[in-house]
Amino acid sequence: MPRIAGRLLPVLLLAAGLALPASAVPAAALPASDPAATALAAGATAGARAGAVLETRIIGRSVEGRPILAWRLGDPTSPVKAVFLATIHGNEAQPARILADLRDGRPITGADVWVVPYLNPDGYQHHSRRNAAGVDLNRNFPVHWIRQFGSYDSGPSAASEPETRAIMAFLTEVRPRWVVSFHQPLDGVDQSYAKTRRLAHRLSRYLHLPLKRFSCNNGCHGTLTQWFNATQPGRAITVEYGARMTWRQKNVIGPRGLLRTIHARR
Ligand SMILES: [Zn+2]
Numbered sequence: 001m002p003r004i005a006g007r008l009l010p011v012l013l014l015a016a017g018l019a020l021p022a023s024a025v026p027a028a029a030l031p032a033s034d035p036a037a038t039a040l041a042a043g044a045t046a047g048a049r050a051g052a053v054l055e056t057r058i059i060g061r062s063v064e065g066r067p068i069l070a071w072r073l074g075d076p077t078s079p080v081k082a083v084f085l086a087t088i089h090g091n092e093a094q095p096a097r098i099l100a101d102l103r104d105g106r107p108i109t110g111a112d113v114w115v116v117p118y119l120n121p122d123g124y125q126h127h128s129r130r131n132a133a134g135v136d137l138n139r140n141f142p143v144h145w146i147r148q149f150g151s152y153d154s155g156p157s158a159a160s161e162p163e164t165r166a167i168m169a170f171l172t173e174v175r176p177r178w179v180v181s182f183h184q185p186l187d188g189v190d191q192s193y194a195k196t197r198r199l200a201h202r203l204s205r206y207l208h209l210p211l212k213r214f215s216c217n218n219g220c221h222g223t224l225t226q227w228f229n230a231t232q233p234g235r236a237i238t239v240e241y242g243a244r245m246t247w248r249q250k251n252v253i254g255p256r257g258l259l260r261t262i263h264a265r266r
Helices: 002-015 035-050 096-104 121-125 162-174 194-207 224-231 247-261
Strands: 055-061 067-074 081-085 112-116 178-183 188-190 235-240
Touching (some): 055 162, 067 096, 067 162, 081 162, 096 178, 096 247, 112 162, 162 224, 178 224, 188 194, 194 247
Parallel strands (some): 081 112, 178 235
Antiparallel strands (some): 055 067, 188 235
């Protein structure tokens, strides 16, 4: 009987037009014996238990078929919308902990917040910067895209990768006022764009990170923030933590500072 109830619950909720709670993400959506998927599933359960999660959505799938999950927190009626992203580079996963803390913690008020802790789940699984096709997703967006190779392989064409297209569609639909994209290990908040200068100053102050200018080694081409800032009304910014984040950065300063930056609280 419990098994039947478990299977029916998501269907009934959908039929009622209700958001799917995190715990109701179908097990079949998550590949078995996959550490990345297991971590995601465990997080989903924890989020549901803590009650901060309003909705869980699979926004797309990776090259190897892993789900890219987004969690909605906060107040969905708030005009203040923010999306926090991590792990677009699979080997820069420590900031995902900040987003997990927000997801698993107390309910958020004052903003409509989405978190995507693992934008590149294949790279995370394989401890690789790039996706399973060998593409650096943060060089694959269709603004100032050029063909690049090696560690910064930009893919055969702009937006060639399913992960890139998934987050583009998601951000276009949500239309957030603010997007924060987390990386490692350059330790700073990017102040390269005039459009995001005020956001950069607030993040620098509340996350306790220095203001810097990141030039993508050789001039930026096809990055997520370039695409979003050029094509969407909102503001997108890169935040880099150091190679090793402290426990306080992950669990106290990071979550609290992010909320304070967007005038939200919990
Ligand atoms: Zn990075």
